[in-house]
Amino acid sequence: MLSFLPAPLRGTLAGLTLVLNTLIHCVPLFAVALLKLLVPIPAIQRLLRYVMHGIAESWISVNKFWMNLVYPTRWDTQGLEGLDMRHSYLVTSNHQSWVDILVLQYLLNRRMPLLKFFLKQELIWVPVIGLCWWALEFPFMKRYSKEFLIKYPEKRGQDLATTRKACERYKTNPVSVFNFLEGTRFTPSKHEQQNSPFQHLLKPKAGGIAFVLDAMGEQLHALVNVTIHYPQGRPTFWDLLSGQVKSVVVRFEKMEIPASFIGKNYDQDEAYRLEFQQWVNQLWEQKDAELGALKEQFPAT
Numbered sequence: 001m002l003s004f005l006p007a008p009l010r011g012t013l014a015g016l017t018l019v020l021n022t023l024i025h026c027v028p029l030f031a032v033a034l035l036k037l038l039v040p041i042p043a044i045q046r047l048l049r050y051v052m053h054g055i056a057e058s059w060i061s062v063n064k065f066w067m068n069l070v071y072p073t074r075w076d077t078q079g080l081e082g083l084d085m086r087h088s089y090l091v092t093s094n095h096q097s098w099v100d101i102l103v104l105q106y107l108l109n110r111r112m113p114l115l116k117f118f119l120k121q122e123l124i125w126v127p128v129i130g131l132c133w134w135a136l137e138f139p140f141m142k143r144y145s146k147e148f149l150i151k152y153p154e155k156r157g158q159d160l161a162t163t164r165k166a167c168e169r170y171k172t173n174p175v176s177v178f179n180f181l182e183g184t185r186f187t188p189s190k191h192e193q194q195n196s197p198f199q200h201l202l203k204p205k206a207g208g209i210a211f212v213l214d215a216m217g218e219q220l221h222a223l224v225n226v227t228i229h230y231p232q233g234r235p236t237f238w239d240l241l242s243g244q245v246k247s248v249v250v251r252f253e254k255m256e257i258p259a260s261f262i263g264k265n266y267d268q269d270e271a272y273r274l275e276f277q278q279w280v281n282q283l284w285e286q287k288d289a290e291l292g293a294l295k296e297q298f299p300a301t
């Protein structure tokens with residue numbers, strides 16, 4: 001354990017380990033991705049996807065190692081039972097920090113198929129890791145404002161087309177498609193700006209997961225609804241690197257996806273869109289209440 005070292009030194013060592021881990025794993029990942037591009041045979045591409053997912057899982061395992069090394073974080077988790085690597089899942093969670101992603105990877109690695117996140121298109125230009133996301137077939141989304149779509153209506157529906165294209169590739173291998181329903185990290189200023197009706201959450205955006213259900217609903221085994229609480233408050237990425245995340249509370253709920261949602265078109269069916277939004281709001285009301293209960297059970301330390 002490195003907990004005896006000063007936090008700045010722990011953070012520096014962990015950051016260097018993360019960078020080195022990424023550089024070492026990206027070499028075989030890029031090589032396999034290039035081979036997959038050059039050999040357009042479905043059976044071989046399916047095998048190569050398994051290989052690439054294995055490389056990504058190895059990268060996550062090394063990250064778990066340095067996370068455990070810098071500080072023995074106390075993990076309080078419930079609901080991980082019943083997940084497996086054989087099925088595809090739709091996963092969603094509240095979003096408070098960049099740390100959320102590493103928390104989810106830490107807990108779910110090799111318990112369920114590799115998480116595939118929805119990413120902003122601009123993130124593909126992040127050095128090295130952006131290409132890793134591309135090689136692993138993460139869906140990159142270009143978001144347009146309402147004002148832009150009014151001016152350029154031909155761009156409407158491109159997010160759905162992108163989602164469908166990504167999900168088509170997922171049909172040959174089990175996958176966990178992940179989406180932060182809030183769309184952005186929670187901050188008090190964003191909460192106030194939105195005039196959110198929830199005490200601990202931003203307003204959910206239902207379109208992302210609705211498009212996933214539209215594209216691959218019959219393939220999905222269940223919805224995994226995740227609630228994350230940090231008793232010390234929202235951590236920064238530096239807090240994680242330097243071993244200052246003392247405890248993390250996570251609740252997983254495996255839920256059946258309503259059969260009535262399968263095969264519907266969220267973009268064109270107004271009645272279904274309203275029904276789906278109401279369902280998502282009910283999920284968020286329950287999550288808001290659960291976060292309130294967790295904050296009482298695990299107060300700030």
